[in-house]
Amino acid sequence: MTTYDFAIVGAGIAGASLAAELSASGASVLLLEAEDRPGYHATGRSAAFWEECYGGAEIVPLTLASGSYLRERGFLHERGALYIAREGDEELVTQFMQRFVPTGATIQHLGRGDLQKRVPGIRHDWSDAIWEPVCADIDVAGLHAHYLAQAREADAAIECRARVVRLDRRNGRWDIATERGEAFQAAVVVNAAGAWADELAKLAGVKPAGIEPYRRTVAQVRVDPPVPDDLPLVLDIRGRFYFKPESGRLWLSPHDEEPSKPCDAAPEELAVAEAIAQLEEVVDWRVEAVEHKWAGLRSFAADRRPVYGYAPDVEGFAWFAGQGGFGIQTAPAAARLGRQLLLGEERDAMTEKLDAELYSPARLD
Incomplete structure (x- = not known):
């Protein structure tokens, strides 16, 4: 059985963007989606806009850092x-x-x-x-498809109808079981499960983040x-x-x-x-x-900030959740920051002004 470097649970905009970033680095990535298609829940129902103040002052840096990526690739349409x-x-x-x-x-x-x-x-x-x-409409479907396509091109595996029902940590890796009886293995499980994030954490024996x-x-x-x-x-x-x-x-x-x-x-x-x-x-x-x-x-989460990074209480489990209604407008910078946190990379031009401590799971202890 293949042991992936990362198994990301949830293929909405959070999971899809992070899968694209991680797989582009050369990491092997498995993206697991419970529904028949990615983005069925929050992502597929969003009336998203790129609005600099949306989400509060501590979200503005993520939004501003994402603007150039979205604009240069044609995902923003000026609205005001x-x-x-x-x-x-x-x-x-x-x-x-x-x-x-x-x-x-x-x-x-x-x-x-x-x-x-x-x-x-x-x-x-x-x-x-x-x-x-500078507020703009976002082509949500186009952006989500863009990240899924990037992930596939970098050889990420995407499995739909794969609701995770069991997570067991053994010998430095996770054994992952789905509702349909499939089994997968990964060194790291990334929780991008949106509304189900705390439920997934409990399966892994991780303290819930209060999402x-x-x-x-x-x-x-x-x-x-x-x-x-x-x-x-x-x-x-x-x-x-x-x-x-x-x-x-x-x-x-x-x-x-x-x-x-x-x-x-x-x-x-x-x-x-x-x-x-x-x-x-x-x-x-x-x-x-x-x-x-x-x-x-x-x-x-209770403080309305997203939760990005490794859980402090269980090895090999990472959070990428709690993005509320601003997850789409911040997706490029959030996914880049998530990649850097999970791989131990240095910040780049997109993320150099972001304070990762604001979004760390450790703040919730």
């Missing part, structure tokens, strides 16, 4: 983003600027006049905004008047909603975070209704139909 604020939210606007200007994010304060130009039909009590001109899944709902709606093609991504500065145009329709979310067990997430009607009600508080558009709705799970 507005964090909008009502009368009475002036202190929140000030705090936002104070928090993110030092990070190097490109942001500027806009008043009511500029806000009206960018969001036609916005109601009169929305008076302030923060503008992010909790939360449901996020998105609806595609048709509105009157039609959505302007140049409408930016619009986010509430209080974190209650966001919406963006997509192929002549509007993708709308109540920015919900409902705790959930790891599962095939389904949208809640109440969440969709709340999103529509919030939209009606922002603009004078009329929602004509809800054409599609879906939900995905976003998984976070």
Whole structure:
């Protein structure tokens, strides 16, 4: 039986990007996916955008470090983003600027006049905004396929319908058993299992990292008047909603975070209704139909930072999880950093400004 250098569990954007990076180094890589196809859960349901402030100030370095890779390969399409604020939210606007200007994010304060130009039909009590001109839509499917193709070209093995049910460490390697009875061996198991990350850790006898899944709902709606093609991504500065145009329709979310067990997430009607009600508080558009709705799970450690690197308590087990809703926009830098941590490599131009200690599993002890 082949003993792989690394067995990565989970073939969403986290596992796929890390598999591409590790296999490019010459390491032998096995990528195990529980579902019929990679990216079925969070990655395949993402309304992803590359937005410099998304995820908080400690995530900005990962986002900025990923920007050139995504832009140069055509995965970003310029959109722009507005964090909008009502009368009475002036202190929140000030705090936002104070928090993110030092990070190097490109942001500027806009008043009511500029806000009206960018969001036609916005109601009169929305008076302030923060503008992010470099925010962009991400070609999620294209980026995910890119990393899977890179991994295959470097001879990584990809196994679907391979849900891991047992992990045993013997003589410096892992014996890995799947639900269908297959057996694999690897020197290192990498936990890129998303919402199932803590469950996988328990199989290996590793202390869970406290990674909790939360449901996020998105609806595609048709509105009157039609959505302007140049409408930016619009986010509430209080974190209650966001919406963006997509192929002549509007993708709308109540920015919900409902705790959930790891599962095939389904949208809640109440969440969709709340999103529509919030939209009606922002603009004078009329929602004509809800054409599609879906939900995905976003998984976070307690401090909302991702978990990258070797577990401190069990040899040969590494974490690459807890990336919440920002895992796609940070994928290039995160995967490069993950490779360097797992192989003991020096930082390069992409990762030289990243503080790996912020994301270390050791912080969670």
